[in-house]
Every structure is written in C-alpha cells, then in structure tokens.
Amino acid sequence: xxxxxxxxxxxxxxxxxxxxxxxxxxxxxxxxxxxxxxxxxxxxxxxxxxxxxxxxxxxxxxxxxxxxxxxxxxxxxxxxxxxxxxxxxxxxxxxxxxxxxxxxxxxxxxxxxxxxxxxxxxxxxxxxxxxxxxxxxxxxxxxxxxxxxxxxxxxxxxxxxxxxxxxxxxxxxxxxxxxxxxxxxxxxxxxxxxxxxxxxxxxxxxxxxxxxxxxxxxxxxxxxxxxxxxxxxxxxxxxxxxxxxxxxxxxxxxxxxxxxxxxxxxxxxxxxxxxxxxxxxxxxxxxxxxxxxxxxxxxxxxxxxxxxxxxxxxxxxxxxxxxxxxxxxxxxxxxxxxxxxxxxxxxxxxxxxxxxxxxxxxxxxxxxxxxxxxxxxxxxxxxxxxxxxxxxxxxxxxxxxxxxxxxxxxxxxxxxxxxxxxxxxx
Numbered sequence: 406x407x408x409x410x411x412x413x414x415x416x417x418x419x420x421x422x423x424x425x426x427x428x429x430x431x432x433x434x435x436x437x438x439x440x441x442x443x444x445x446x447x448x449x450x451x452x453x454x455x456x457x458x459x460x461x462x463x464x465x466x467x468x469x470x471x472x473x474x475x476x477x478x479x480x481x482x483x484x485x486x487x488x489x490x491x492x493x494x495x496x497x498x499x500x501x502x503x504x505x506x507x508x509x510x511x512x513x514x515x516x517x518x519x520x521x522x523x524x525x526x527x528x529x530x531x532x533x534x535x536x537x538x539x540x541x542x543x544x545x546x547x548x549x550x551x552x553x554x555x556x557x558x559x560x561x562x563x564x565x566x567x568x569x570x571x572x573x574x575x576x577x578x579x580x581x582x583x584x585x586x587x588x589x590x591x592x593x594x595x596x597x598x599x600x601x602x603x604x605x606x607x608x609x610x611x612x613x614x615x616x617x618x619x620x621x622x623x624x625x626x627x628x629x630x631x632x633x634x635x636x637x638x639x640x641x642x643x644x645x646x647x648x649x650x651x652x653x654x655x656x657x658x659x660x661x662x663x664x665x666x667x668x669x670x671x672x673x674x675x676x677x678x679x680x681x682x683x684x685x686x687x688x689x690x691x692x693x694x695x696x697x698x699x700x701x702x703x704x705x706x707x708x709x710x711x712x713x714x715x716x717x718x719x720x721x722x723x724x725x726x727x728x729x730x731x732x733x734x735x736x737x738x739x740x741x742x743x744x745x746x747x748x749x750x751x752x753x754x755x756x757x758x759x760x761x762x763x764x765x766x767x768x769x770x771x772x773x774x775x776x777x778x779x780x781x782x783x784x785x786x787x788x789x790x791x792x793x794x795x796x797x798x799x800x801x802x803x804x805x806x807x808x809x810x811x812x813x814x815x816x817x818x819x820x821x822x823x824x825x826x827x828x829x830x831x
Contacts, residue, residue, distance in 0.1 A: 426697040428805060429731050429765050432706060436735065439689045440708035444593040444741035445663045451589055452582055455574050458592035459635060459741045464568040466585055469558035474522035478553045481513040481535060481542050482526035488547040494540045498523065513542045522554055529553035561585070571743030573635065593741035595637040599658035600624045603644045603651060603670040603679065604719060622791050623668040626725045626823075627717070631666070633823035634733060635740040646670070651682045655714075659686060664712050664739055666728075669719030671705045679716040683707045686714075697805070698765045700788040701727035706735070713739060720788035722769070726800065729821055730767050748820045750799070750828075752781035754810050759783075762807025769797035770818055772828040779828060781818050798826045 427435060447461040476482065482504075483492060492513035496505045504523035508514050513530070514523050522529070528548040536543045561567055567581055574582070574590070582590060607621040608614050621643060628638035639662055644654040651670070658665040670679040671694075684690040686709045693706040694716075700723035705716025713735050717724040729747075737745040752772060758781075760766035770781040784797055799820040801810065810816045 421695045421702065423697070426695045426702070427693055428697050432693045432696055432704075432731065433734055436692050436706045436708075437738075439692050440706075440713065441711050442708070442713060442735060442738040443711060444739060445596050446594045447591055448594050449589050449591050452579065452587065455582070455590045455592060456576075456579060457635065458574050458590070458595075460568055460570050460572050460574060460578075461591040461593045461741065462570050463566045464582060464585055464587060466561045466563055466565045466567055468586075469563050470561040470584055471555055471557060471559065474557055475555045476516045476518060476520050476522060476529045476553060477555055478529055478531040479518050480516060480529045480531040480553065482508065482516045482522050483513045483528055483530055483544070483548065484508070484510055484526060485528040485548045485550045485552070487511060489544050491541050491543040494537075494542050527551065527554070569743075571741055573742055573745070595635065596663035596736075596739045597639050597661070598631050598636045598736070598739075599639045599641045599662035599665045600627050600631075601641045601644055601651075601654050601658060601665060601667040603646065603667055605646045607643055607669075623717075623719070623721055623724050626721065626794075627666055627668060627728060630725060630728045630823040631736065634736040635742060636664075636736055641665075644670075646678065648678055648682060651678050652685065655682055655686065659709055659712060659714075662712075664714070664736075666715045666717060666732075667705075668717045668724050671703050671716035671718060677703070680705050680707075683709065683714050683716070696727075696731070696765075697763070698727075698731075698767070699761070700767065700786055701731070704731065706732075718788070721791040722786070722793040723788040725794050725823075726767050726769070729823070730800065730802070730819070733822070747822060750779055750818050750820060752779040752816055752818050754812050754814050754816045755780050755782040756812050757783070758801050758803060758810040758816055760803030760807055760809070763805050764807075765805055766803040768801045768803060769794055770799060770801055770816075771796060771826060772798035772818065773831050774828055775831045779818075780831075781816050794821065794825055796826055797821070798828050 495512040495514050497515040498504045498520040500517050507524035527550045530544045534545050602621050602624045606618050608618050610620050631638040641658050644651045667679050670677045680691050689708050691707045696704050703718050704727050707714040758768050769784045773780045799818040801816050
C-alpha cells in the first residue's frame with residue numbers, strides 16, 4: 406500500500422494537503438499494513454517480578470483446582486439425604502490435613518472453611534444452622550446436595566488454558582499463576598524505546614530558560630506514558646536542528662533500542678527534519694505523515710525494518726495526546742499485549758463538547774463526581790500548554806461527523822493511562 410504524499414506539492418516545502426490526510430483509525434490500519442511489529446524476545450522472570458509484564462506463553466493447568474472438595478463454611482460435613490435427623494459428630498477435619506476417615510449415614514464431621522470434605526458427605530451445614538448437644542448435631546433444616554461445598558475442579562480444570570499469551574499480568578493473574586504452581590513466568594522482554602527531543606530552543610529542566618528557550622519537558626511525559634504501556638523508556642541525547650545531528654541520534658537509537666520516539670520536527674516547515682531523516686534509514690520509512698486530527702496533525706508513523714519510529718509533535722499537549730490516543734496500539738504490539746484497552750467512563754457533560762466536521766478531535770476533560778455520577782467539563786485545546794493534560798482526567802473523542810455533545814448529555818471519557826488529574830469529588 407503506497408500512500409499519497411501528505412504535502413500539497415509532493416515535497417516538504419509545501420503545507421499539508423488536508424484532503425490527503427488520514428483519520429486516526431485509517432492511519433493505524435495503514436501502519437500495520439506495512440509495518441511488521443513484534444516483541445523483541447522472551448525472558449523468564451520470578452513470579453514476584455512478573456507484575457505488569459506480558460505473558461509470552463499460555464498458562465495451562467496441570468491439575469484440577471481445587472484438587473478435592475472443600476467446605477465454604479465453618480460447620481459440619483453431612484450426607485444431605487439424612488435431612489433434619491440428628492447426627493453423631495464423628496470427628497473433625499483439621500485445616501491442611503485430609504479428613505480422618507469417611508462418614509457413615511447418621512454421622513457428621515466438623516469442618517472449617519476451606520477444609521476437605523470427607524467421603525460419604527455431600528453437603529455442609531453451617532454451625533449457626535445447627536444445634537449441638539454433646540456429640541450430637543441436629544440441622545435446623547434439610548440441606549441440598551452440594552450446598553456450601555466447592556466441587557473438585559470447580560475453579561480450574563486440568564488442561565484448561567487459564568491465561569493466554571499476550572495478557573498483561575496484574576494482581577489477579579499473579580494469584581492464578583501461583584495457584585497453577587508456576588514459580589517462574591515466560592514474559593515478553595520489555596522493549597527499549599528511545600526518546601529524542603529535537604529543537605535548538607530546548608534546555609534542561611534545571612536550566613533557567615532565556616528568551617526564546619523552553620525547558621525540555623516532553624521527553625519526561627513521553628517516558629511516563631511509555632512506561633505505563635509496558636515499555637522501557639531510554640532517554641537519548643537531544644538533537645539540534647541540523648540534519649547531521651538528527652541522523653546521528655536516530656542512528657544511535659535504532660542501533661540500541663527496539664523503537665524510537667521523537668518529539669518536535671515532524672511537521673512540514675523548513676526546520677522539520679524528522680520525516681526525511683527517518684527515510685534515510687531504510688524501508689518502509691514514513692508510512693503515515695499528518696493526521697486529520699486535533700490536536701496532533703503533524704504526526705509521523707514510520708518504521709525502519711521491524712522497529713517503529715514515531716514522530717510526535719513538539720507541542721506538549723499534542724505530543725502526549727497523540728501518544729495516548731493513537732500510538733498506544735503500536736506500543737502494545739511491541740510489548741506483546743493483545744486486546745489492550747484504555748479505561749473508559751461515562752460522564753455527564755457540564756458544557757458542550759464541540760468538534761469540527763471532517764476531523765477527529767480529542768477534547769481533554771476535567772472529571773468531577775457528585776454522588777454516584779461523574780461529570781465532565783471540556784478544557785480548551787491549547788496544544789502548547791504543558792499543564793493542560795495534567796489538569797484533565799481523560800479525553801472525549803469527537804468523530805468526523807462534527808456533532809456536538811450538548812451540556813447534560815452523556816459523554817464517553819477515555820482515562821489517561823499514564824496519570825492526569827484524578828476524578829475529583831465535588
């Protein structure tokens with residue numbers, strides 16, 4: 406698939422030809438049609454180091470879980486067919502040990518929550534539902550077979566694939582892996598993603614900027630987002646606005662990292678060198694350049710071999726928004742995560758969310774709860790503001806139909822994966 410030049414005159418000296426720009430969804434499809442992105446390898450880690458990693462192989466149960474019937478209550482293991490007849494208490498199940506023997510009809514055995522059910526029993530009578538007189542127990546009402554009993558293999562059956570490769574490991578997944586007896590886990594290696602800020606105007610955060618200078622903040626916001634996505638951010642040297650400087654940093658990043666993300670220099674001005682510099686490193690090169698989106702139109706989606714090269718805008722809000730809203734599936738493919746989904750909440754619009762027909766707009770929103778209801782207030786898009794997305798809890802996506810979400814209507818808000826303002830209580 407060969408895409409048309411995004412420039413009005415086919416060169417980098419003209420402006421973007423808006424009619425040729427792709428919508429975000431089209432851009433992602435076009436990107437994966439030409440770029441083959443795979444995780445950089447597999448490593449085995451201890452279970453206690455596996456949190457937030459991505460499984461590289463299926464987790465398959467070797468045994469049934471539980472391996473035996475267990476009680477869900479403190480009480481008495483009984484044969485339900487005995488109804489409400491009194492039973493003789495024939496012993497006690499000790500936690501962590503097998504039952505001392507099977508029970509006969511007319512007998513009961515004390516059992517703790519989680520204790521093994523003896524043969525001959527098919528139900529448990531909770532201790533609060535029975536009257537005990539010496540060694541005799543009388544149920545208050547007849548129980549049903551299986552009542553208050555966890556059956557063998559009720560949770561997990563031998564041979565079952567419980568967790569599939571490509572799944573991110575959280576707390577519940579760690580519990581499953583431990584239950585399956587997996588002490589070491591095969592996970593995809595965290596891809597190293599180099600970060601390159603471009604621009605002669607940039608200075609270090611600890612420097613007092615002079616007129617015309619700004620602190621290099623984008624690289625830290627990008628690093629946070631990449632870490633939240635499961636990648637290992639690598640801070641590369643800043644690139645001056647010369648072809649030679651940019652080529653040198655890109656060459657270093659491509660040699661030592663699994664992907665490179667640049668910020669700044671991705672548009673169509675005379676000092677926007679990133680698209681043509683990337684093309685010099687090999688196919689497929691620039692796949693998508695320019696998006697029909699606000700903020701973030703001057704975005705570059707490229708690859709060199711199997712390594713993604715992403716050119717983000719230099720404006721702080723645009724840079725981080727594009728990374729969150731568009732680049733995330735590319736990073737997900739690189740970390741090996743399948744089915745990655747951002748968290749979306751439904752809110753009530755406190756003011757209109759307005760877009761522009763023919764364009765996709767990502768509108769940042771401040772989120773507030775009143776009672777059980779979440780309310781969203783749109784924030785004005787100011788791409789150059791560093792604080793904009795830190796003031797927002799997420800963003801609304803307005804499609805190209807240009808429809809406005811009126812105040813009082815419901816609006817779907819995608820939460821930022823790497824931070825942003827919390828949902829406040831009014």
